Amino acid sequence: MPLAIVPVALFGLVIGSFLNVVAHRLPDRRSLVKPRSACPSCATPVKPYDNVPVLSWLLLRGRCRSCAAPISARYPLVEAGTAALWVAVAAVHHADTTKLVLGLALVTILVPLALIDFDRQILPNRITYPAFVAGMVLGFAIDPAGQPDRLLAAAIAGGTIGLVALLMPRGMGMGDAKLLAVLGVFLGSSVAVAVAVALVSGTLVGAIIVGRVGMAAGRKTAVPFGVFLALGGVVAVLAGEPVVEWYLSTLG
Ligand SMILES: [Zn+2]
Structure with missing residues (x-):
């Protein structure tokens, strides 16, 4: 079980990243897959290496790489929170x-x-x-x-x-x-x-x-x-x- 926590947490991070997109786009009836995420300030598409859950936000210190506009801390918090929920559910109900x-x-x-x-x-x-x-x-x-x-x-x-x-x-x-x-x-x-x-x-x-x-x-x-x-x-x-x-x- 302790070893299985790592893939569960990583998968939870990826799911959390997608849930950010759902919460952001679904109420406006926008597509959840196209276009790729872009900076709301300068419209520069987010590069795949700047889209790694939690890690990218930390490395960029919460700012857009192109225009340095602040990126809400909610994104990494939702990703980390989803991962924590997945780990907690797996820990309680794995049997x-x-x-x-x-x-x-x-x-x-x-x-x-x-x-x-x-x-x-x-x-x-x-x-x-x-x-x-x-x-x-x-x-x-x-x-x-x-x-x-x-x-x-x-x-x-x-x-x-x-x-x-x-x-x-x-x-x-x-x-x-x-x-x-x-x-x-x-x-x-x-x-x-x-x-x-x-x-x-x-x-x-x-x-x-x-x-x-x-x-x-x-x-x-x-x-x-x-x-x-x-x-x-x-x-x-x-x-x-x-x-x-x-x-x-x-x-x-
Ligand atoms: Zn920007």
Whole structure:
């Protein structure tokens, strides 16, 4: 296992580099493959040797090679963060193929969703719909016996929040409901842990923001709920099952 960490981390870095492109281009319906990445300041295409995840940003000290315009630290952070997520999922679930595959797929989907929701307050159907289909197909292919539970979790989680979104359109949107259906189809009953983490972290961060800038300004700067659902999804992938088992044991 310790040796396998290196290829998993390297692959996670490459995936993270692609997820940066997805978060940057997909909301504008631009191609994810063409053209090559270019500097937003001087439009010079990024050379392949300047496009190595994390390393290039460090060597260039966060600046474009041609015009020295600053390159956001978010790019290497997303790459390193994706690699860390892949290593964490592999470390926790390496003995269970179903959880390993579903976990890796889900955290990979959640990274661009969180970034796009943070940037633009939308959770694009062009990610949530194919993600739901991918979760159904993967679950059915690897673990057909567990499929009814996951579909039930998707229906309950997506349906409940969909109803909340319809009744209280200010709090949550249909994008959140669709993301919850995605979380349900990948996580099964652990989706409850994702919801709990999202509610607690969202309330906490909301209170901190309101405390610092006041109620009126706080409402405008509020972090969208999809970001917290994504965080909850990651926690549920890594620790969902033990938390659900612990909770059920307290019920006797
Ligand atoms: Zn430049």
